[in-house]
Amino acid sequence: MQDLHNKIDLEFDQQHVWHPYTSTLNPLPCYPVESAQGVYLKLEDGRELIDGMSSWWSTIHGYNHPALNEAATKQLEKMSHVMFGGITHQPAVELCRKLVDMTPEPLQHVFLADSGSVAVEVSLKMALQYWHARGERKPKFLTVKHGYHGDTFAAMSVTDPENSMHSLYKGFLPEHIFAQSPECGFYNEWQEEDIEDFKDKLAEHQSEVAAVIIEPIVQGAGGMRIYHPTFLKRVRELCDEYGILLIADEIATGFGRTGKLFACEHAGVSPDIMCVGKALTGGYMTLSATLTTKHVADTVCGGEAGCFMHGPTFMGNPLACAVANASLTVLQQGDWQQQVSNIEAQLAETLPEIGKLEKVKDVRWLGAIGVVELFEPVNMAEIQKAFVDSGVWIRPFGTLVYIMPPFIIKPQELSKLTSAILRTLQ
Numbered sequence: 001m002q003d004l005h006n007k008i009d010l011e012f013d014q015q016h017v018w019h020p021y022t023s024t025l026n027p028l029p030c031y032p033v034e035s036a037q038g039v040y041l042k043l044e045d046g047r048e049l050i051d052g053m054s055s056w057w058s059t060i061h062g063y064n065h066p067a068l069n070e071a072a073t074k075q076l077e078k079m080s081h082v083m084f085g086g087i088t089h090q091p092a093v094e095l096c097r098k099l100v101d102m103t104p105e106p107l108q109h110v111f112l113a114d115s116g117s118v119a120v121e122v123s124l125k126m127a128l129q130y131w132h133a134r135g136e137r138k139p140k141f142l143t144v145k146h147g148y149h150g151d152t153f154a155a156m157s158v159t160d161p162e163n164s165m166h167s168l169y170k171g172f173l174p175e176h177i178f179a180q181s182p183e184c185g186f187y188n189e190w191q192e193e194d195i196e197d198f199k200d201k202l203a204e205h206q207s208e209v210a211a212v213i214i215e216p217i218v219q220g221a222g223g224m225r226i227y228h229p230t231f232l233k234r235v236r237e238l239c240d241e242y243g244i245l246l247i248a249d250e251i252a253t254g255f256g257r258t259g260k261l262f263a264c265e266h267a268g269v270s271p272d273i274m275c276v277g278k279a280l281t282g283g284y285m286t287l288s289a290t291l292t293t294k295h296v297a298d299t300v301c302g303g304e305a306g307c308f309m310h311g312p313t314f315m316g317n318p319l320a321c322a323v324a325n326a327s328l329t330v331l332q333q334g335d336w337q338q339q340v341s342n343i344e345a346q347l348a349e350t351l352p353e354i355g356k357l358e359k360v361k362d363v364r365w366l367g368a369i370g371v372v373e374l375f376e377p378v379n380m381a382e383i384q385k386a387f388v389d390s391g392v393w394i395r396p397f398g399t400l401v402y403i404m405p406p407f408i409i410k411p412q413e414l415s416k417l418t419s420a421i422l423r424t425l426q
């Protein structure tokens with residue numbers, strides 16, 4: 001028996017524990033984290049790393065936050081879980097009220113789910129049931145290349161075909177329609193031809209397209225691309241023109257990350273269905289939500305099934321909802337707008353310097369997101385070690401070295417992140 005004071009058994013980890021997207025044949029070593037506080041991850045050997053990743057977009061207020069800890073502890077003493085079928089509870093009702101209040105006005109109905117991928121599955125099912133209820137056969141989705149919507153099957157089917165290796169799942173994965181991804185950057189002058197391919201694809205397939213699904217303004221794991229708000233505005237206009245639903249996947253961008261509470265606000269548009277996740281609980285536990293309009297919800301429920309056909313076991317988990325409520329309260333009462341705009345200003349000052357390096361293809365930033373794109377993919381084991389040796393936690397993928405730190409990061413800590421990138425790439 002291992003006792004709690006023993007060190008993490010890294011050999012067992014390598015031999016038996018699967019980490020995200022890793023091989024059992026060639027398992028790279030993992031860094032043992034013992035605890036975390038604020039923007040710091042504390043390794044077992046005592047070293048402290050500044051977290052540049054917010055544990056994949058989620059820990060916006062930093063680790064071990066007193067208000068979130070208190071919410072979790074208090075809820076734990078009442079009940080950590082109860083089924084949601086036929087039962088309701090304060091943490092869920094409060095959370096749904098907050099989400100309805102925070103998101104664009106037409107979004108009035110909230111479906112709570114377990115993870116980002118499930119929120120995406122739910123959004124796609126809502127769109128399919130919507131058209132089924134209206135007696136129309138619309139089995140396809142339209143999206144853009146370089147998107148990322150999750151790892152479950154339906155989510156994968158609308159994720160970039162190359163990133164998610166559609167060919168591996170051929171025959172099993174539904175085939176949807178991919179338009180060219182937006183090329184016009186956020187700060188560039190808008191070029192109307194950027195929307196042409198999307199427009200053509202929508203016109204061509206409109207009779208079979210149930211919905212368009214897109215990550216607003218920032219395409220995350222599919223390439224960390226930051227695009228022009230007019231692209232999203234045109235997408236909304238075209239969806240309206242053809243009467244097609246628009247699903248905004250705000251799972252990465254939601255809750256202030258891009259400088260707006262939701263990235264859709266950059267384009268002044270409101271989707272018919274919106275997915276949120278990641279930062280929803282401030283990175284404490286897994287929870288997501290899919291919101292929709294009264295029109296979509298009522299149409300879905302007026303159909304043959306008489307209800308929306310989904311209901312996970314841990315739906316509306318009270319513990320997760322209680323922490324999400326605390327996280328959203330911290331967000332609403334805090335100074336996230338100033339924090340994120342300070343981070344953005346600092347990135348705008350420091351990233352161009354990194355952009356001058358020969359191996360760097362492009363640098364870009366928006367809100368609390370900074371991206372360095374290289375010509376060649378990084379050597380993961382090497383660069384990860386170099387970053388850890390510099391006292392930072394940055395986890396690149398492929399040609400992308402990027403940071404999205406907790407909003408509470410201080411200027412000198414952010415400098416450590418960007419100078420570690422500069423030094424490591426040099």
Ligand SMILES: *Cc1c(COP(=O)(O)O)cnc(C)c1O
Nearest residue numbers: 115116117148149150220251252
């Ligand atoms: C992370 C992510 C998802 C999937 O969320 P999981 O919680 O990992 O299932 C979906 N869409 C976007 C845009 C994401 O960034």
